[in-house]
Amino acid sequence: MSLSPHGGRLISVGTFVSSPEKSKELAENSTVNVSNETRVQMFNISTGILSPLTGFIGKADYENVLDNMRLSDDTPWTIPILLHVPESFSAGGGDEITLVDDLGKAVGVLEFEELFSISKKEYAKKVFGTEDGAHPGVAKTMASSDRVVAGKLKSVIRFDKGNFENFTLSPKETRVLFKEKGWKDVIAFQTRNAPHIGHEYVQKTGLAFADGIFINPVLGRKKSGDFTDEVILDTYQVLVKNYYPKNSVVLSVLHYEMQYAGPKEAIMHAIMRKNFGCTHIAIGRDHAGVGSYYGPYAAHEIFKEFPDLGIQAVFFREFFYCNKCAGIANEKICPHPESDRLTFSGTKLRKMFLSGETPPKEFMRPEVSQIILKSKTPFIE
């Protein structure tokens, strides 16, 4: 027996191999060009990471997600997974649609169910809580088509994970892995950063009560100034090797494009980790946020709306190094003023690295700093 996947079943979509015969067969269908982000979503649907979704959602689910943060069968869900199509697109009930990449290669087959229009402004307001075009999620939404297709994914081509094949595990694989390790309580840690001491402290606090930690960095398009995927993975490898007890960590990547939807995205992060078989997820300060669009602990508050989420969120305040405490602390346990505190600011870190400076060891492990300093391009431009 195991932790139930979200919505009660782990989805698995078959794969097909690209061949001239298959291409000929699929050429008879109408086609839709899909972005890299959509390809990543197809991969995540096909492996069960986005269970219980079997494809791109329809109008009833869409409206219920926006209005009630639930699919139309009441399953918690906070961000619609949509397939945008051009205005001119048309298809009939039961048709098969071939999904093609930028080069025109077939990457998936969708069973058409429905074509409908969305209000991008409404989407932005209800998902991101703002219509401000400076918000990266809003900007992406406004640049997309307002026509969307719903349908079930029938098959997908094998997803190319680039250099990260060996660090990509499916929910079936992580579930077997946790079981083999004898882990019952598994805490997930979502990250899009190279680890500083504050991150390590959160992870180890979680590890103090859990049997194991699932460190699951997000790889994929992020915003300018974020660490590159290679640096994130390399730094985590060196951190786990040097500073974690053996057999206490599973390090595996999540192919996913950040939405920067703050609290609503925190729920999606939890759902995906539940599907991987995690019982808990660490939620820190301004989880999945950007700029000052969300309150620092808005992502903590939203979990109160979901007594049936099926994964327990563990909330953390922001950690810092306190000179007077002579160690890592947070505002709940440290009585000293801000002048005694060294905060783990990403902006400060970036500046130090760009000027070739090594951060103090109270801020970042030297092994981690060295990897970043040695990298020619540690940050996304």
Added chain:
Amino acid sequence: MPQATTQSKYTTVSIPVTLHDRIEKMIIKKSGFKSVSDYVTYVLREVVAMHETKDVPEPFTSTDVEEIKARLKALGYL
């Protein structure tokens, strides 16, 4: 049988008036819930989810497990 109202988004179920009043008194004292309906919905979702997730079979077969273990070993996870 529950009666559907407002475009089938909500329905009515009967609970004893005494229980309704007890909940109402409690939520007035303790903040967090706007109405008895909100409270009942919250509690029911929690309870229903608990029943739904009980004794869920593993989402893989024994053949899957052997193949998965072989890959995990090859990758150094096991």
